[in-house]
Amino acid sequence: MRLSIAAAVATFCAAILLYPLFQGGFWFWGSLGAVLSVMCAGLVSGRLSLPAWAAALVSAGALWIYLTLAYASDKAWAWVVPTKGSVVELGKLLGTGWADIQRFAAPVPATEGIALLTAGGVGLIAIVVDLFAARLRRAALAGLPMLALATVPATILPDPISWPAFIIAALGFTGLLIADGRERIGHWGRAVLVRRTRVATSPVPGAERETADTRGLRLSGKRIGFAAIALAVLVPAALPAMEPVSFFTFGVGGRGPGKGNSISIPDPIAGLKGQLELPERRTVLSYTNSDDKPRYLRIYSLDTFDGEKFGMTEPKGAPDNKTENGPLPTPPGLSPATKVSNVTTRIQISEEIERLVFLPLPYPARQIRIDGDWRADVSTLMVFSTRDEAAGLGYDVLTTEPDVTSAQLDALPQARASASDPRYLKLPENLPSEIRDLALKETADAHTGYEAAVKLQEFFTKTGDFTYSLRTQGSGNSALKDFLLRSRAGYCEQFAASMALLARIVGIPSRVAIGYTGGTKVGDRWMVGTNDSHSWPELYFDGVGWLPFEPTPTGSLGQGSARVPAYTQPLPRSTSDSASPTPGATSTGDDSPLNPQNRENPRILDREATLADSGLPADDSMPLIGKLGIGAGVLLLILLIPAGIRVVTRSRRVRALSWKVSEPSDEVTAKVVAGSHPSVAAAWAELDDVLFDYGMARQPSETPRALARRLTERYEFDAESAASISAIASAVERALFARNVGELAPMRKDLRKVRQALAATVSRRRRVRAVLLPPSTLRRLRRMGERVLDGFDRLENIRLRRTAAQKGS
Structure with missing residues (x-):
């Protein structure tokens, strides 16, 4: 039963990744109902110990009943029992929903067909996850259908998945793995490794009983899960962004301007005649170009004729064809042997233009410099955006026009x-x-x-x-x-x-x-108005x-x-x-x-050389190599964080008046030393970290004098180095055991001498590692992480103790 609940929670956590695809929360409640219906069916199947194939059928039946109740209850018997009419109704809604997601761009509107399609899809994912996790006991494989939920927004949307949604989905999957691990441990039988604890519920006061110590196993799973989530969130932040390849179709593929719906394509013919019939001329745009000649500025390209009028095939703007990525696709049909003229045009759109998401351009445009997410359709070279509008924009256009006679x-x-x-x-x-x-x-x-x-x-x-x-x-x-x-x-x-x-x-x-036609020359600019629509x-x-x-x-x-x-x-x-x-x-x-x-x-x-010499204004944007360099630099800085912490810790310790114990290996000894003499505590803690960095860690039971003798004999210290380690050991013993410590000589020089002697005994690779990735700092960071994970175990132990107390009472 625990696995069915964990599978349902994990599925719905992964479904939260879908939120950018929809307007409003209609999809949320429909998907939640679908997951809950599958979970209830899984609980029933587990209670009856049904085989895996039967459990899947029961879950599918429960999902069908839920969808009938939610979306076709008026056609069903008693609102829940499917009938022929309800099946036909669901089929129609599915067809409508599929047509809607092909027609609209994300975020899609709240239609009943899309809601049914989403709830049904999430419900099917929940069935597969429950089948893998609770029936076949393959919790790791259950992550594959959950990954499909993450793939849809990742391949459709231009923006990356938000890290809060990713963390929620990852925590859901981690919880499923932990639940599966606890189920497996619970079926191991007689424990081999035991710990003895005094339990208040023991029938004999003070008696001890043997229990399986599985804390380490549970903790290891949590370490892996939380570490994976942290790396998945932090590492991509240091790397340059990469554009996803779209395998799904949602309209043109992106957010529409303003409303975020399908791309705004008004009736070009109706708009054309409307502008021509305006009683007064209004300025639409102005432009200058390198040869000072007027040019037609194309916005739409109509390629289909249905017997009534010409229409436009919906443009497709792949991420590779963003204007910011450099030259546009090669003009269709233009041979490299054809003589061309290169012209640079600077266009300024009027602020009064509304809902213009296609750029007016001379044809054929080969390179455009413009702010925003603008993309070119390969076959027509129309340039459009599903996120931005052209009002008030200024942009440069390079055209390679066929120079023919x-x-x-x-x-x-x-x-x-x-x-x-x-x-x-x-x-x-x-x-x-x-x-x-x-x-x-x-x-x-x-x-x-x-x-x-x-x-x-x-x-x-x-x-x-x-x-x-x-x-x-x-x-x-x-x-x-x-x-x-x-x-x-x-x-x-x-x-x-x-x-x-x-x-x-x-x-x-x-x-x-x-x-628009080329307009009229006014001063040094060509002015294009509504009467120039063409x-x-x-x-x-x-x-x-x-x-x-x-x-x-x-x-x-x-x-x-x-x-x-x-x-x-x-x-x-x-x-x-x-x-x-x-x-x-x-x-x-x-x-x-x-x-x-x-x-x-x-x-x-x-073409590349021609574009380079075309006279476009200098590009102020950073080249790809620069972005890669910045990403590599940020990643390097992250990797050097342990080294930075080690430098700060060492600097703090060597300042005699502010030495403090950070976190030495022997906590009891460190507290006594720190309370007696801070300088001695700092020297001892620094020596302990140096030994750990060089792979010579001090044994917990080893006294300062024994440590000094071992290092001197094993690594054959010279007389000066041996005297330095003996001085440090003697100072630590005096701080620990002497009633009156007395005056201690500064140990900075002794500590430096010992560190140099130890460094001379190890390989260069070990020394470099001690500087760049000091094990002592990594140990300290690991302990911090263990404390965080121990907090989750304490919560579980509190719950378990209460349960035991209730049983005892």
Whole structure:
């Protein structure tokens, strides 16, 4: 019965580690009920002496009844007996809870499905722990399922497990091991080692009885347990922090800003139109860059189209892709042979921006210097945070932009489906055939993917007779069909989504970007306002990666600050024919990466060297080697604590006027000596520690004169050293036994001489150990720990004595 209770306590102590994953305490009471139900079932199984397999079934049944009562009582018979309806209800709640933990980031909200999933999981862990500990008598193995409870928060949360929660969990497991040890000792039978004690409950006053002395065994277990807990808490504090690898999925993986829920991703399209319709312009951000040219600043990348509108796949920000870790992932599709331009941009976000957890960035960003926990999605290079907001932030961005021309793009081969993620070519099954026919018609004369993209852009900006208007409904098959085939009036979102869709139809991977145009130059800064909100398509080309196109009409009749990229301007027919008249033809232009001269001496981009010379402001953060050095230094200081204590103790003793006995081996002798003459007591205590450090410990029954004779003869002291040890021994004997000690000569010189003589007789390794890890100090620290552990034994003895007294009465 004791083991079942200890197993339940240990399981719930380990379950406390889950607290950062949840909002509120709903999980606490549900998990507590599950553990208590399993404990009651274990107590019943132990009383009936059921086999292990039957005990596990009884515990599972008890857990099922509890979950039915707590979460599906209205569907059960008499609130507790499971029925078909209650089973279906529990199944639905489990499915809902699993979907919720995939959708929300920790700490998750208090939903019934999550509460059921948590209580059921903790209950199953409690069953396994009880099975190992109480039924199979493998208490050590019971720590494995408990470790699973610690693994979940450790791999999900960016913050380390709090040390109070860890200590509670460790103490629970230690208590389980102690309970298992006491159970085993109690079944040993007749004791071999005994101690004789006078017990008040003995039938004969003053009689002695034999009892098994198991204090040392219990104390050893406690020493190991408490020492392990102390090391587990203290040692990591001296080491550099390491980022956990997430094996579980909780939303994006982290704490959301403010509420700590799933990452705040508002509807980008609704927000875009809302900013464009504001009656007055409001400043969103400002920036400067190294080449003083305006650039689109992308916030969101929409990659999925469901037939109604473009949406965004939830970004994944691995710990390796934190902005503080250095360069971001390589831009997808960008070949090292492609010529790039390195530009440094300094961006300042307005304080008035709310709930912005994605950074406005020029594409493709390769390195960002910003405060906070910001991470990059590998496939899109969107940078987001689940803990911080961008309002008021200033940050530096280094971009490596492909420096391409129309001729180079026209010379590229058609993008292969395998070259990019298949989701960038995915089309809805219910796509109207008229839209598909329109895409094929407008690109019928195109010989390359690039030429098809240019023709689509021209269709929206020139040949298609489109107009810019905010008075439109935007999304859905009917609205899209009306925009492309009839009204041909809309704002940037319709233009971007329509061109991205038509590009997919003709085999060009595409996505929709939402952010801001380059803004307007005011003084030495580019100012970006709400009226600069914009959406544009990005098309993928092998070797170059993702490039923005501009199908939205620009100028006074369209998006005023939008700009058509130079590389999207169509080539003259003659140039186009000579460059690449058919798909797959190579360009003969000097700037083409396929030029023979460039093939012989291609420009291979050393990305790390380029980033190092890019002109970003100096990084004030400490490098990893510095953090490792600090961690090693702190660890070294901790290891040198015993040496420091030894130096302080020795210095205190050698000061003649303040010598005191710290803790010599022979306590009775030390008290007598200390009361007679403090200087003699200090000399004797220091000699005792020196002997212990050098492995020559004094025997408890050895007199000062016998000790002096043994050291002199065994280690062949010279005359001066022998006289010094004899002087110390004589002073100690006089302080102990003489009625009048009289005047004693200072013993500092004698003590130093004896220490030098003893050091000359031991190896260098022993001397180094005596300085760095003095055994005498470690002995003193060990005794302090034993006193603490003895306190727990005294509590147990008090309880046992009371029990014995009650039995006697």
